[in-house]
């Protein structure tokens with residue numbers, strides 16, 4: 001709730017503090033306004049069911065399906081059971097649909113034109129609003145911060161927590177501001193800005209912080225462009241990215257199905273939204289300044305989003321990097337099949353992928369179509385190079401519909417692109433859209449991790465216009481050479497308004513479910529233990545420690561996409577580190593991979609000298625796989641934040657130590673010696689009488705780990721505070737309750753099709 005204070009506050013401070021339900025020992029309990037759900041976190045519903053709990057605010061929950069679905073034509077679509085042929089994907093979507101029915105949730109399924117990638121449909125429907133807290137079991141939830149929302153990715157356990165309580169315990173992050181000042185040069189898009197930023201700050205640059213993007217270059221951007229930037233804040237390691245809402249934001253939201261209704265409610269909402277900016281004099285913990293004119297079209301060369309280079313540059317030389325990261329650079333270049341010194345524009349591609357939650361919006365489509373039109377006009381290569389396969393996957397059914405009404409599909413198809421249905425597609429290839437080993441792809445997506453788009457596949461990240469240029473020439477290409485003068489940039493494009501495609505939304509507004517399975521009478525943490533116990537208690541973990549040195553070990557490497565289809569949380573140990581633990585061709589264990597060797601096959605601890613362990617995706621399957629293998633404690637320099645949180649939710653401990661101390665323990669591990677992590681005494685016991693190494697841990701987390709407490713039971717302690725928050729929210733922000741979305745009983749009018757026959 002708006003907090004009276006004279007202290008100057010940042011945008012993040014305001015949204016966080018306005019959502020505090022309870023603060024005491026441990027993390028602060030904050031209210032969650034908006035919850036998006038997709039099929040990969042469907043296991044959260046099992047937890048609810050087992051505990052006999054309901055979804056507390058179905059009216060604040062929106063479900064869709066995006067990761068597993070094929071993007072082939074839906075002309076013959078009847079239901080997912082007959083349409084999805086891949087068994088595990090089908091089971092995952094079917095299970096989600098059963099949950100949606102059982103728990104009475106609003107669902108955009110495959111026969112609904114509003115289906116699409118969660119991070120596209122939330123803003124599209126006006127579900128995402130300024131000043132709200134938004135979560136989803138997906139790391140790119142940061143996208144929604146473009147509206148001045150506090151939006152962040154969570155794991156499956158936290159999804160369950162939000163479904164049951166509509167709240168989440170959260171630690172306050174640091175405030176970080178990245179200002180991009182000045183004018184952007186011709187041909188530079190928001191994707192170039194964010195790739196440039198990540199190149200500057202690194203993938204761990206935002207760890208522990210919420211980034212506010214500011215400055216004249218950011219303020220000049222459209223909402224679509226702002227979303228692409230906030231989307232990739234997670235690639236910069238941040239908890240969330242935010243941009244203060246302004247007239248561009250309000251204009252984007254006006255008339256959307258779930259936006260506040262025009263009239264008094266709209267005026268009231270906008271008046272509140274205008275307060276959502278950082279106060280003069282508010283302090284940031286970290287400030288980064290970037291000059292817009294320094295940014296030119298940017299591509300990645302390696303296997304981490306920080307491996308960026310201007311398109312005019314060359315493949316880097318490992319010798320130019322500091323010694324500690326040189327082995328990573330060598331490994332990346334080898335994986336990517338690139339020679340140092342080769343100009344980026346001489347790198348030949350096999351595939352071009354256009355889509356994802358970063359760049360699957362209408363504006364992205366238009367910018368790529370402009371490149372094709374310019375090529376047609378100038379007589380340059382206007383067809384996809386004959387050795388390239390190129391696909392366009394709109395981010396949602398509505399983006400597809402609008403693009404078709406604008407004739408963009410015709411432009412793409414004429415150039416030889418494959419025109420698909422909405423979904424995540426080859427961004428991560430949980431569906432059949434994948435790279436083959438060693439295929440090289442120019443991609444508008446957000447992650448270039450090893451195996452991300454398909455085992456052995458090689459990904460170069462870039463803007464939609466750059467992907468179009470690469471598809472046409474068959475090489476990574478500086479799009480500026482293909483664009484001509486900017487004066488007639490919309491020639492040949494028919495721009496339409498989203499108003500032609502949206503329909504009023506008739507979301508149900510069932511009564512708010514009471515909190516907890518039974519009215520809570522518990523008064524103390526000890527009593528809460530009875531309700532919340534369920535995690536294995538963590539006291540002393542002793543055993544062999546696995547030495548690990550890779551920096552930026554991402555969760556795709558810990559457990560790749562094919563294992564996210566599991567219907568169980570257990571049994572993933574055999575797949576831990578699959579891409580490097582098994583031979584890609586034979587499937588046999590790689591004999592010199594650490595976990596395949598004795599004594600490490602029995603490791604209970606992992607010691608990583610590489611920083612940022614567990615970065616990337618929010619998949620809770622990563623800690624599940626480690627745990628199933630037998631690892632309960634991790635010792636390292638730094639971790640991906642969502643990963644660290646997910647470990648904690650599973651009764652695992654991530655210890656952070658200075659690099660020199662980690663190096664000592666790494667040596668012990670390499671020598672095959674045992675370590676013991678003693679949580680009650682906060683120390684790591686070393687072999688051969690070496691002095692123990694003390695470590696810090698948050699007292700509340702320590703208490704929960706030692707007692708095996710899970711958060712949901714603890715949150716039920718604050719039942720009254722949550723109910724009070726509900727009531728005040730209805731008074732202050734009435735547009736956030738489902739009842740405000742549409743008049744009850746209002747008929748859903750059919751979508752306007754822009755005169756075109758829809759494909760399904």
Ligand SMILES: CC(C)[C@H](C(=O)O)[C@@H](O)C(=O)O
Nearest residue numbers: 040137138139140617618619
């Ligand atoms: C599947 C999901 C948990 C994951 C994420 O959190 O990001 C996915 O969207 C990804 O991009 O890897």
Ligand code: SF4
Nearest residue numbers: 140356357424427428
């Ligand atoms: S990053 Fe890719 S896989 Fe993840 S939500 Fe976005 S489009 Fe889907």
